[in-house]
Structure formats: structure tokens, C-alpha cells
Amino acid sequence: MTQPNNIVVIGAGIVGTSIAVNLLQYGSKITLIDKDTQTNGASRLSFAWINAAGKTPFDYHDLNRRSMEMWPRYGQSLGTNVGLKLGGTVTWETSDDRATALIQKVERAQSYGYPIRLASQSELQIHEPNLVIENVKAASICEIEGQVEPPRVIQAAIDKIIESGGEVSLGESFESFEFDDTNHQIVGVKTNNRTLPCDVVVIAAGIDTTEIGYKANTFLPQSTSPGVVVKTSPMPPLLNGIVYAPSLEEYGREVHMKQLIDGTFVIGEGEQSSKNTDDSIDNARRLVEFATQYLPQLGDAEPRVEPIGYRPMPLDGFPAVGFVKETPNAYMAVTHSGVTLAPLIGELASIEITHGVSTPQLDAFRPNRFNQDGTGGRKDSPSHTDDNGQGIH
Ligand SMILES: Cc1cc2nc3c(=O)[nH]c(=O)nc-3n(C[C@H](O)[C@H](O)[C@H](O)COP(=O)(O)OP(=O)(O)OC[C@H]3O[C@@H](n4cnc5c(N)ncnc54)[C@H](O)[C@@H]3O)c2cc1C
Known part of the structure; x- marks a missing residue:
């Protein structure tokens, strides 16, 4: 494969920007477009927890774990504070059945070689002194997990792409592809205001990847997975890391x-x-009130409503990353847990796109695993999808 001269990336979320930034080092001309000026996709509305403890099976867990380990390097490469903090996750349960499930989750993660441990109530309290932690039946601490702020990551990546001579065009929407005579090779990306010549197109458009994929003659089925997080007015520093607290009646x-x-x-x-x-x-008020049961200082916080976020979610719940066989110069990248996975996907995708290799870490997660009728896909399911088709990060 000859190295592509022009690469167009559709979608400036945390995944598309990571791929574009990683591509910069290989000398191709990069054009990154997004239909929104604020890039309002899933990334901005995410909880943005960097994690792998609850993720199964092992290959999916390991993909997340590898990417977690890459976050400090990726964050540093962006040259600004992106809100990356690996302050750990604390979790506890107060009912017998949930405690059993937590213990099983911890044991399974440990069997994957993941540094999570069961902890006592007092250990949790030392880790998060401001929390009210009572009636603990089981608890865990994972020191290596953390958080990041996607809007900061995306802006830093965009700044870096522009500084390095790439083009970023926000408010420019993909409309269709222009094909060569064989109808298999994309030669141009038509947007609302021009046609961009391209040797490779990267489709990292989150939930819209399915529709754009159709226009590249390929099919990537997704399920609909709405989620809501609530924000508050700024408060003094009260937490060291991520907190998962039990339900209350x-x-x-x-x-x-x-x-x-x-x-x-x-x-x-x-x-x-x-x-x-x-x-x-x-609902925002109710959630803040709920959180206040565990962190009384939150009683002074003013709730702020955030719009519903729609998680990109390939039908079997696993990432879909790679070239598509129907249109060999179209590369797709769509995934849940994209905040955790962005550094790894960016690095592997950029190598595959520019060097024509197929990295083994992604082999089990290729977009073409689905049939045209939506069947196919992986037969196992990741632990971030429960029996109701709901998922976790
Ligand atoms: C409530 C919620 C909680 C979450 N919690 C976590 C978590 O704790 N940890 C975690 O790892 N993940 C979490 N996720 C998932 C994670 O946020 C996503 O996997 C990730 O943000 C996906 O990034 P992306 O770049 O692929 O997609 P997006 O951020 O959706 O970006 C896609 C971009 O493509 C653009 N686009 C679409 N169509 C076009 C077009 N026609 N032309 C041009 N541009 C287009 C959109 O405007 C958008 O900016 C959560 C998601 C939600 C919604």
C-alpha cells in the first residue's frame, strides 16, 4: 500500500480527533470536518470515566486496559491540561446480592491481572474522606482508573492539528462520497460547501457512522443508547477520584x-x-439530592441540566474499527467507551491507515463482522451490556 496523500476524517469527537492527531506524524495531509461548531456528540455529554474493571471478555477488557495505560502519554502530547486525573475508583455495596456481584467482578478482574482490590469501609474513607460511607457489605478500590474532560481533549487536539498544518473545519457537514469508475474507491468527500479530494476517508461520526457507512456501501448496525449526566455549579475540591455509591430505596x-x-x-x-x-x-435536582446523601457538601451545589447524550453502540456492544471490505479506502471507527479507548484507537488506526498493516489487537473488532441484515457480530457480549440491552462505560 502506498502511503495516502490526502486523508479526510469525518467527526471531531474524542475518537476522530485522536485518529487525526496520531495521523499527523506520518506526513499525510489531514482534513478533519465536523457538522457541529461545538462538536456536540457523545464525547461532550459523556461521564468520561477511564476504566476497565467491569469489562469482559478478556480481549475487550485488555483493549481498554491498554488504552488506559496510554492516557498519560496521550494527554501529555496534547501540551495542555485536559483534566486527566488517575485518582482511582471507589465502589461499595450495602445489600447482600449486590455485594456478591461486586466481589465476583473484583475476582474476575484480578484473574485478568487487573489491580483492583476488595477494601474495608475505613480504607474507602481514607481514600475519600468527605464521603458518608455506611453499612458496607463489600467495597473495592481500583487505583489506576480515572477521568478526563473530553471537551478539553478535543480542543487541544484540534489546536495541535492546526499548528501542525492540518485543516480543521467545524460546521462543515458530510453529504456524500464521490467514487471512481470501479465504484469501490472513494475519491472525494462532498460536504455542504465543497468536495475534498481524498485517498482515505475515516468515518468517526459516532451514532451517524451507520448512515455515512451506507453511503460507503457498508452496514454497521447500532443500537440506540441514550444517557444523561447532570452537572453542578463549581464547588471546592471534595473528591479525589471516581465514586460509585449504592442505590437508595x-x-x-x-x-x-x-x-x-x-x-x-x-x-x-x-x-x-x-x-x-x-x-x-x-431530574437534575433529584440526582444532585441523591448524591448529597453521600456527599453532604453537595447540598450547596446548583444543578445544571445537560442534554441527552447518545452513545455510539455497535449492535453487539463491541468496538468496530478498521477498513471496510466493500470500499477498501474507507476506515470506520465507532465504539462505546470511546473516552477510555481513544488513545489506543488513535494510535492503531493511524498505523493501519498509513502503513497498510492489520494490527492484531483490533482483529476481533472489525466493522465487517455484521451481515447486511444486522445479524452476525460477535456471539459473546461485553459486560457493559446487561439483559435489557443496557450498557455500561
Ligand atoms: C451519558 C454517557 C456516558 C458515557 N460515559 C462514558 C464513560 O464513563 N467512559 C467512556 O469511556 N465512555 C463513556 N461514554 C461513551 C463515550 O462518550 C463515547 O464512546 C465517545 O464519546 C465516542 O466518541 P466519538 O468521537 O466516536 O463520537 P462523538 O463524540 O459522538 O463524535 C462524533 C462526531 O461526528 C460528528 N458528525 C456526525 N455526523 C456528521 C456529518 N454528517 N458530518 C460531519 N460530522 C459529523 C458529530 O457532530 C460529532 O461531533 C459515555 C457516553 C454517554 C452518552
């Missing part, structure tokens, strides 16, 4: 929270990617 599902570098709290509920479509102020 009057509030329902468990609550998770973290604090951003400007003091803002980000709060979600349920099994991390449980489906949620309530973006009302009443």
Missing part, C-alpha cells in the same frame, strides 16, 4: 460522581450506561 439506581478541574460535579445514575432520557431540571 427512595432514589432507585446507584449514583456515580466525579469532580472536574474547575470544581464542577458530574453525576450519573444506574449501571454507567443505563438508558436514560430524562434531561429535565427536576
Whole structure:
């Protein structure tokens, strides 16, 4: 394969920008477009927890683990503070059945070689002194997990692409592809205002990847997975890392929270990617009140509503990354847990695109595993999809 001269990347979320930034080092001309000026996809509305503890089977867990380890290097390469903090995750349970499930999760992660451990109530309290932690039946600490702030990551990556001579065009929308005479090779990307010549096109358009894929004659089925996180007014520093606290009868599902570098709290509920479509102020108030049961200082925080975020979610729940066979110069990258996975996907995709190799880490996650009728896909399912088709990060 000859190295491509012109590469067009569609989608400036955390995945598309990571691929574009990684591509810079190989000398191709990079053009990154996004239909939004604020890049309002899943990345901005994410809880953005960098994690692998609950992820199965092993190959999917390992993909996430490798990417977690790459975050410090990726964050540093962007040359600015992107809110990366590997402050650990604390979790506890107060009911017998949930405690058993937590212990099993910890044991399985340990069998993968993952440094998570069961902990006592007092250990948790030392890790997060401001939390109210009571009636613990089981608890765990994972020191290597953490968080990042996708809007900062995306902006830093965009700045770097521009500084390095690439083009970034926000507010420019993909419309169609121009094919060569064989109808298999894309030669141009038509947008709302021009046609961009290209040797390779990267489709990293989140939930819209399916529709754009159709226009490249390929089919990548996705399920719909809405989620809501709530933010607050900035607060003084109160948390060291990510907190997963148990459900309470009057509030329902468990609550998770973290604090951003400007003091803002980000709060979600349920099994991390449980489906949620309530973006009302009443729901925001309820969630902050719920979190306040565990962190009383949050009582002074003002809730802020965030729109519903739609997680990119290939139908079997696993990432879909690679060239597609119907159109061999179209490269697709669509995944849940894209915040955790962005550094690894960016690095591997850029090598595959420019050098024509096929990296083994991605072999089990290729887009062409689905049939045209939506069947196919992997027969196992990742642990971030529960029996109701709901997922976690
Ligand atoms: C509520 C919620 C919680 C989450 N929590 C976590 C978590 O804790 N940890 C984790 O790792 N992951 C989490 N995720 C998942 C993670 O946020 C996503 O996997 C990740 O953001 C996907 O990034 P992306 O770049 O692929 O997609 P996106 O961020 O959606 O970016 C795609 C971009 O493509 C652009 N686009 C679409 N169509 C076009 C077009 N026609 N022309 C030009 N541009 C186009 C869009 O405008 C968008 O900016 C969560 C997601 C949600 C919604």
C-alpha cells in the first residue's frame, strides 16, 4: 500500500480527533470536518470515566486496559491540561446480592491481572474522606482508573492539528462520497460547501457512522443508547477520584460522581450506561439530592441540566474499527467507551491507515463482522451490556 496523500476524517469527537492527531506524524495531509461548531456528540455529554474493571471478555477488557495505560502519554502530547486525573475508583455495596456481584467482578478482574482490590469501609474513607460511607457489605478500590474532560481533549487536539498544518473545519457537514469508475474507491468527500479530494476517508461520526457507512456501501448496525449526566455549579475540591455509591430505596439506581478541574460535579445514575432520557431540571435536582446523601457538601451545589447524550453502540456492544471490505479506502471507527479507548484507537488506526498493516489487537473488532441484515457480530457480549440491552462505560 502506498502511503495516502490526502486523508479526510469525518467527526471531531474524542475518537476522530485522536485518529487525526496520531495521523499527523506520518506526513499525510489531514482534513478533519465536523457538522457541529461545538462538536456536540457523545464525547461532550459523556461521564468520561477511564476504566476497565467491569469489562469482559478478556480481549475487550485488555483493549481498554491498554488504552488506559496510554492516557498519560496521550494527554501529555496534547501540551495542555485536559483534566486527566488517575485518582482511582471507589465502589461499595450495602445489600447482600449486590455485594456478591461486586466481589465476583473484583475476582474476575484480578484473574485478568487487573489491580483492583476488595477494601474495608475505613480504607474507602481514607481514600475519600468527605464521603458518608455506611453499612458496607463489600467495597473495592481500583487505583489506576480515572477521568478526563473530553471537551478539553478535543480542543487541544484540534489546536495541535492546526499548528501542525492540518485543516480543521467545524460546521462543515458530510453529504456524500464521490467514487471512481470501479465504484469501490472513494475519491472525494462532498460536504455542504465543497468536495475534498481524498485517498482515505475515516468515518468517526459516532451514532451517524451507520448512515455515512451506507453511503460507503457498508452496514454497521447500532443500537440506540441514550444517557444523561447532570452537572453542578463549581464547588471546592471534595473528591479525589471516581465514586460509585449504592442505590437508595427512595432514589432507585446507584449514583456515580466525579469532580472536574474547575470544581464542577458530574453525576450519573444506574449501571454507567443505563438508558436514560430524562434531561429535565427536576431530574437534575433529584440526582444532585441523591448524591448529597453521600456527599453532604453537595447540598450547596446548583444543578445544571445537560442534554441527552447518545452513545455510539455497535449492535453487539463491541468496538468496530478498521477498513471496510466493500470500499477498501474507507476506515470506520465507532465504539462505546470511546473516552477510555481513544488513545489506543488513535494510535492503531493511524498505523493501519498509513502503513497498510492489520494490527492484531483490533482483529476481533472489525466493522465487517455484521451481515447486511444486522445479524452476525460477535456471539459473546461485553459486560457493559446487561439483559435489557443496557450498557455500561
Ligand atoms: C451519558 C454517557 C456516558 C458515557 N460515559 C462514558 C464513560 O464513563 N467512559 C467512556 O469511556 N465512555 C463513556 N461514554 C461513551 C463515550 O462518550 C463515547 O464512546 C465517545 O464519546 C465516542 O466518541 P466519538 O468521537 O466516536 O463520537 P462523538 O463524540 O459522538 O463524535 C462524533 C462526531 O461526528 C460528528 N458528525 C456526525 N455526523 C456528521 C456529518 N454528517 N458530518 C460531519 N460530522 C459529523 C458529530 O457532530 C460529532 O461531533 C459515555 C457516553 C454517554 C452518552
